[in-house]
Amino acid sequence: MENMITEEEMWMIYDYITLSVVSDVIDHEVKKVDEVNFKFPTIIKGMYRQRQDLIFKDIFNLKVLLTGRGIKIYKKKKIADGVEYKFSCRAQEHTLYYLSETLKIQASMKMCELLDVDQSKCEVAIWQKN
Numbered sequence: 001m002e003n004m005i006t007e008e009e010m011w012m013i014y015d016y017i018t019l020s021v022v023s024d025v026i027d028h029e030v031k032k033v034d035e036v037n038f039k040f041p042t043i044i045k046g047m048y049r050q051r052q053d054l055i056f057k058d059i060f061n062l063k064v065l066l067t068g069r070g071i072k073i074y075k076k077k078k079i080a081d082g083v084e085y086k087f088s089c090r091a092q093e094h095t096l097y098y099l100s101e102t103l104k105i106q107a108s109m110k111m112c113e114l115l116d117v118d119q120s121k122c123e124v125a126i127w128q129k130n
Contacts, residue, residue, distance in 0.1 A: 003090045009069060014106070016062045016073060017085060017098065019055050021107045022114065026052045051114045 005013075026048050033041045033048075066072065075086035082099040112119045 003092055005071075005089050005094070009066070009071060009089070012062055012066055013071065013073065013085075013087065013096065016059060016066065017096075018103075018106045018110050019059050019062070021103055022110050023052055023055050023059070025107060025111065026055070047115075054114065 030045050030048050033044050038044055070090040071087060073085055073087040075084075077084045077086075079097070082097060083103060085096045085098065087094050087096065108122065109119060111117075112122055
């Protein structure tokens, strides 16, 4: 029973994955800023990088918490309709499948939160943990 993943640990894993995706999206967006003729590209890039610094801290803190609980996410693989993550939890191997659309929604919601954007102003489907 002690090897079972708790609900709290699953949410920590979901958050870790979502934050990692958001960090990748921010990297992509920063590169795109250079391709668009913004009046103040350095400000936009600075805003994204500032948020990304917070994401890196959150990812680090989650990794410390997960490691302390014997959980390690060690593999990410793109599959036909999403992404597969492999992780170990207290010496037991697990696989988590994320549908692309679900991951996109989660990442969009997290970006709205981090950029302080009202989700009702975005075209983001709402799915939240209780």
